[in-house]
Every structure is written in structure tokens, then in C-alpha cells.
Amino acid sequence: MSGSRKTPSSGPGLRAPSAPQANSHSTDPPRSGFSRRSFLKGSGAAVAATAIATGAEQATADDEQQITSGPEKITLNVNGENRTVTVEPRTSLLEVLRDQLGLTGCKDLQDIYVDGADTVMVDGKATYAGTTFALNVEGKAIRTVESLRDGRNIDPVIEGFVKHDGMQCGYCTPGFVVATRAFLDQNPTATLEDVQKGLGGNICRCGTYDGITKCALELAKGGA
């Protein structure tokens, strides 16, 4: 085969933009129905009126393009339930979970953004809640560490952390547990190398990595 590269004469061309999949939003929880205008009319308007009014004249166009410029009520699907929360454009998912929904398993380490203690799952993906905008996850399935226990049913990852002593002070533990769960979902037959390549996004200052690695490996072998 010729080694020369084909250089397209008129650019590489682009596949036709795919039509939005019919079901792409059908599983989403229904939108809250709060457009900017209806919000202004609503009882919550007093809080937000000042911030919102400045852009009110653009409301029609903005609604179509979904511009949010002040506090807005949205519905988030958290641990299987639709929860109504009030967010600003700058509000992080972590702030919503901890401050409005009382889900304090995910931790806020303020300036240390990529420590992993704030890890939650968004549509099954391990996600730093502290660097995720709340508006970005509207319509997605959010799971926090609290969802890994249901009465007496405890996720094997949690039991594995206990069995292998995967914690000391415990501050990083909830985020690490969620990351490990997401990792095992993606890598059900993980090897030590896989664990080292996947679970580097969580930091444990106590240094309990050995126990956490053993937990992940045991579950990978035993069918997580």
C-alpha cells in the first residue's frame, strides 16, 4: 500500500450532522417548565427579579436557546428521584448536592479541585461534582454514594473497603467508593495494571491505596 497520505482537495469533508436520536431526551425527567418568563411571574420571583430583569427583553430568543442568567428552578434526577433545586449559572453540582439536598457524602475540598472526594456518577460516569455545573447535568441520572446502600443491601465496594481497611480518616472514602464502583462497572475484569491506570483520580492523604487496590482487584475477580 502506498505510504503517501491522501490530501483531500476540498478539506476532509464532514459527515452529515446526525439527526438527533429519537430517544435522546425521552428518558429524561420532564423539564421543570420554568422558563424565564414563567419564573418571573411565579412566587419565587422576588428572590431573582433583580438578576433576571436585565435580560427580560431578550426573553423570547433566550428561551429558545436556553440562556440562564439568574437563579432558576430546575429538576435534577438524583438517586432515582426527581428533585427540584434552585441554581444559578455558576452553581456546581457539588453545591446542590450538599447544600440543597443534604447529600454530604461527596466532599468539598475547596481549592483542591481534582482530589476525587467529590466524585459522583452522572449517567454512570465517574464525575467530579465540584467542577460540574448543575445546569450541565439537568436531565441526567446522578448517583451519589448514598445510593450505594439501600437498607441492608450494601454495595460490595463498601464492604470491600471495610474488609481491606481501605480508609483511615475517611474523608476521601465516599468519593473513592463511587469512583471504584464506576471503575468496576467499566472494567469488570480489571487487572492490577487496569486499577493503576483507572483509579489515579482520587487522592488519599492517609495512603490507603493498598487496601483500596485489593478491594478493587478482589471484586474484579469475584464478579463485582
Place this chain on the structure above:
Amino acid sequence: MNPFEYARPESEAEAVALLAGEGTTVLASGMDLMPLLQKSVVATSRVVDISRVDSMRGIDPVNGGVTIGVLSTLEDIAYSPLLTEYPSLKDVTEGIRAIQVQQNGTLGGDLCHLPNCWYFRSGYGLLGRDNGKSLPEIGDNRYHAIFGNSGPAKFVSASRFAPALIAWGAQVRITGPEPNAEKWLPLEQFYHTPKTDRQGVTVLEPGQLLTHVWLPPAELQVSATYEVLEMKGLDWPLASAAATLDLDDAGRVRKATIVLGHVAPTPWLSLSAADVLVGQPVTPQLAHAAGEAAVAEATPLSENAYKVRLAQTSVKRALLKATNQLEGGL
């Protein structure tokens, strides 16, 4: 964090309209942008969340090559069957060892990533200037540029995919500022070295958006990326090199493209390393010589001469990796 608007367009044309004007910012995963906004390192009047623009997703065969939407995640790239002939890309994904980044980090976010220069991230602007003085010049510059650093920009390009993609001759598609305007350009031309803080690290103008990357047909060429990581965790490479080689039946190099990363304000194409290789089979000795050629004209700053050696070794090991001669780990 100063207040800003948050927009969620559902098409490229909508996104471009929303990006018009100064001070707008594209949101990819937010892993880097959120902290920059919170620390007021980056100010914005409007964040444009492109995650609902479905035309910018997907990895598809196009014109014998492969088109990658910039919303593709690292995981999408690592597992795509269409990219197995471009192993230098998977090499990059393997160096990013956080499942959070693998599952959320996007190609576009990487290609447009702002520098990790600690002066920039402490609020001294892209060029790291304070009272007219260049902080990277007079301060700690251990992570700064060893090439292309004679001007005011001393930071290093942060993108980890750009060296591999440039070595493959990738082109990128830019849309805007007019609603359906599009142009393609080689990825190396997407980057520039700013002379002022406002010029940014790419050629994107207000109202323009990077949407796709196109890889030419692999044509049996071999490739690899080698990154030198200090801690093998959440750290950024100290230096990296990507190589794409076209070999003849006897294993001699017909054509080589060598691109270094994290050594200059832009990805750094090394023509002299390629020259050393052409016409010869890749041996450890030849790879070493190519590495020496790649760094022959390096201009390290006061505290980063060590990076010259790392860059040299990156080139050597990328070449050996591409030709299955790299043994052991480091």
C-alpha cells in the same frame, strides 16, 4: 465567581451565535474551566455549554480516514475500533489515569486546554507578567518552555493529544463566526504563540468553535506517543513526543513526522529529527540520534535544562515504541 450567563445550544449554528462577542467561553467538561472561573483567572460573560450539540459527537469513517467530534471523551477514543490503527492516540489516553477524566474529559477540551503555567493560574495572565516583568523569566521556570521561548510567552502547550494528532497530519474543522461558515486547517496551524495575553493559545476568534478533527488514512504507518510523567497520576507530562512513521518493506523510514509536546508554547514539530530518520531502519542508535537532533536547538530557561534530556529521551522512546522495540516500562 462573577455572575455570567449559561447557554445551552443544541446546534453548531446556535453555539456560534452565542459565542459572538468578547468574553464568551466554551464549556467542555468543566474540569478545568470551573476552577479557573472560581479563582477569577478567567473572566467570562457567558459560558456556552456545547454538550447538547450532537453533531460534535461521534467517531466516524470519512474519506478513508476518521473524523472525531470534539465532544468525544478519552474513553471513546481509547475504545474506538476505528482508531486502532492510530495507536499514538491510545498511548495518550493510557497516561491519563483518572476514571473521572477518562469518562468526562473531551478531545476538544484537551486541544483547547489553557496552559498549566503556575503564573497564569495565579492570575498573572497568559504571559505571567507582573509590573512589566516576566515572572517565568525571573522566577521558578522548571515547567516552562525549552523551545520557542524567546518571545514573551514562556508557558508550554498543555494539549496531550495535539502532538500525536499533528504527527498524523490531522486537520481540524472550525465553524463560525457566520452561522454555517466552516474551514479546515492543519492542526499545527490551529496553535499560535501569543505576544499579548489577549491573543490566546489558538487562532480561534470570538464566535468561532472547534468542532471536529479529521485523521488521514493510516495507510499502514506506525505511530506512538511517549510521555514523561513525574508521578504517573494526575500530573501533566514534563515532556512528550509523538512519532508517525511510514516504513518501506525493508523497515526503512520513508517519511517521519515527530512532534514534541509540553516543551514550547505550541506543539513543536521537529523537522531535524525527521531528517535523521529518513532512509534508514529505526534502531536504538538511530532513535537516539533523532532525539539528539530534536533538541539540538533547545534554549532552556534558568531552571529547566533537565527538560532537554527528557524531550530527547521522549523522541527516542516514541520511535522505539512505534517500532515495537521499547522494552520494560520507563
